[in-house]
Amino acid sequence: MHLDDEILRAYLDRSLEPAESGARQADIQDHLNACPDCRARLAALAARSARLQAHLAVLDPGPGEAAHSASSAFALLTTRHPSLSGKENLGMLSSLFTRRWRPLWIGLSALVLFTVAFSFPPVRAWAGSLLAQFRVHNITVVPVDATHLSELGTSSTIIQQISQAISDSMTVTKKPMKPQVAPNAAEAGKLAGFTVRLPQSRTDAPRITVEGGSAFEFVVNRARAQALLNEAGFSQPQLPASIDKAVIKVNIPVGITAAYGDCPNLDEGTTTMNASGSAGRRFLNCVLLAEIPSPTVDTPPNVDVEQLAEIGLQFTGMSPEEAHAYSATVDWASTLVVPIPRNGASYKQVGVDGVTGYLIQRPVDDAPQYVLVWVKSGIIYAIGGLGNGADNALAMANSLK
Amino acid sequence: METTDFQSLFFQHYALVYRVLFRVVGNKEDAQDLALEAFWKLWQQSPAQLENPAGWLFRVATRLGYNALRAAKRRERYELETARQALESGQDPDRAVERADERRRVRGVLERMTERDAQLLVLRYSGLAYKEIAAALDISPNSVGTLLARAEEAFEKLYSDDSHSEGRSEGGPHASRR
Structure with a gap:
């Protein structure tokens, strides 16, 4: 055959x-x-x-031919068709345009760890680069070349230096709330400030924890950052001059995790599950559902995100040319990029909850993991578990109410 | 259609719709106008019809793009406009001319294919998933792989035929075969 x-x-x-x-x-x-x-x-x-x-x-927009940002295009659309701006949206629209939000790079690990309750080893998940979104409407998955990264990881001084550079210049403006357990979705929603949806396909009651809600800002020192990149081998393209002394403000909203089945205690904010050995088997029926509204990022308007994205993408193993081509396909103003290890996990797009999401699976021998992640109406959802429960995850996702 | 849902869809898909339209019409202003027009039509749709809003959106967008392209006069204007913009953007002139030539050639090949095959290639290589392509072109998702393989083969054949014939006239016959 x-x-x-x-x-x-x-x-x-x-x-x-x-x-x-x-x-x-x-x-x-x-x-x-x-x-x-x-x-x-x-x-x-x-x-x-x-x-x-x-x-x-070759047919793609070249320099000078790129689209205007989605926000200015939307403004243009609203100007042509005033009936579009519903009263309730006027506030959000005007704030979008007057403050001229721009996306930038921040530690993805904080976001991914929260929304994805199972983390791959830190070096892989973080991809050593900074990535943040202004308002998430899309998700895309980038396979990360793990061998490339582990070379970087073994040179752990670089990772340390990067962390040091970031923390030196960072100020926490709002500390995350103490995790609180809520008795039901309605209460959780009141605490969190958004409508919490739960899967109707499950009859058992989850343990709902409301947590997070932090804000921080940092000032970029371009020279120091470029030196680090050069040392790590990513000297092209160079960081734009406009990024020097840029003040970047990040706000990560309060979110919830709903734990079904026997799950490790997440109240202390730990989000890694030790998936091997007896601990793994004990939590085989644990399914975690995480919901968080899109984080927001505020930066000076002249920062060129696509250029920064190109640099960051090279951490995933792409060549400068590939990174350039890939960067042009993503609307960095509204896309959450989820890095996954190229050889350690598989992923595919799936229809879920009325939108397109990603199912990422990691077939580790005695403890396979999966994560289903998608964005709907500005809220990031993730369902993860051990074992082969991906179908159940889909059923749960499609029954959210 | 709810404003928040529409806004979500807009932000989710605008960049890609623009890119697809740019690939078809080759001109920034028109690509943007057509993109906005496609979204405006989406806004006017009643929710009941939209099982797959993205698919519907891309169907409208590609239709708008090809309608615009079919006007022969406008195509020449697009090519000139593109070349002018490239030169103005400060690109190396030789490189700009090379690129404009290459674009003309690729578009020429696409125009000699059936519209559906051309659309299939543009959509797929703009990053759309099979399901979205199927909805956009009104074909079954199962047949996307098949049609894609054939369209790719057709493209390569036309492209290599093209580069073997010398002194071909600019702007091959406009194919509106379906």
Whole structure:
């Protein structure tokens, strides 16, 4: 049995139809392992796809042709069609335009650790770069080249220096609240300040913890930051001059975690689960649901985010050219980038809760993990657990109310 | 449609819609105008029809883009406009001309394909997932892989035929075959 080009093509894009993809993906993988002809054809298809990518990329906006930011485009749309600005939104719209929010880079680990209750080892998850979003509407997943990073990680002085540089210049303007357990979704919602949704597909009551809510700001010292980047091997492109002495204010709202089943105690704010050994098996039925409204970032308006994003993307293992191309495809003003280890996890896009999200799976031998993450109406959701409960996670996500 | 949902959709998809339209029409002002027009049409839709708002949005956007492109006169204007902008943006002139040439060639090839195949390639290589492409082009998600493989093959054949023929006239025949 040989695979025809059409199936290989869909397989290449990780886009075999969901209903069959579980079984099919595995069958195809098995066949490919055993069949050099099909492997060769897959490689040919991949090569052709790469050529087409290059051809079509020529059509992309070049310098001077880029879109205006989504916020100014939206303002333009509202000017042309005044009926768009509903009364209740006028406040948010005007604040968006007058303060001219811009996205910037901050420690993603703080955000990811909160919204994703299972963390991959810190070096991988953080990707050594700074990434923050102004208001999250989108999620995209970036595979991180773990070998590249572990080289960086072994040179731990660099990580230390980066942490030092950040903390030296950082001021906490609001400390996170003491975690509080809420008896139900309504109470949690009152404490947290947003509508907390719970899955109707579960009959057991979760332990709901309300926590977080911090704000901090820091001042960038461009020379020091560039020196660190140079040392780490990321000297191109250079940090823009406009970033020097830039004051960056970050606000991470209060969020909630709802723990179903037997879960480790998260009240102390620990968010790593030790997934191996007996501890792992004890928490096999633990499912964590996290909800947090989008963090916001305030920076001077002249900071060029795409350029910073290009630098950060290189930490994931991309070459400067790849980072440049990738950076142009993301609207950094509204996208949360989730880094995952390239060889340690797989991911795919899934339809969930009426939007497109990502299911990330990490098939560690005795304790596989999964995380389902998506954004809806400005709130970031994540459901994670051990074992093979991804289908249940999807059911939970689709039954949120 | 709820304002907050619409705003969410706008922020989520604007950049990509612009990019897709830019790839089709090649011109910043028109790409933006058409992008806003597509979103305006989305706003006017009743919620009941929108099982897959993103798909619907891209369908409208590509249709608007190709309608705009089909006016032959405007296409020449786009090419000139692009070249002018490139030069003004301070790019190396040789590089700008090279790029403009390459764009003309790629667009020329796309125009000689069926509109559906051309749209398929533009959408896929702008990063849309199969489901969204299927909704945008009104085909079944199962057939996206098949059609994509064939469209890619067709593109390469046309592209290499193209580079083998010398002195071809600028702006090949406009193909409106479906």
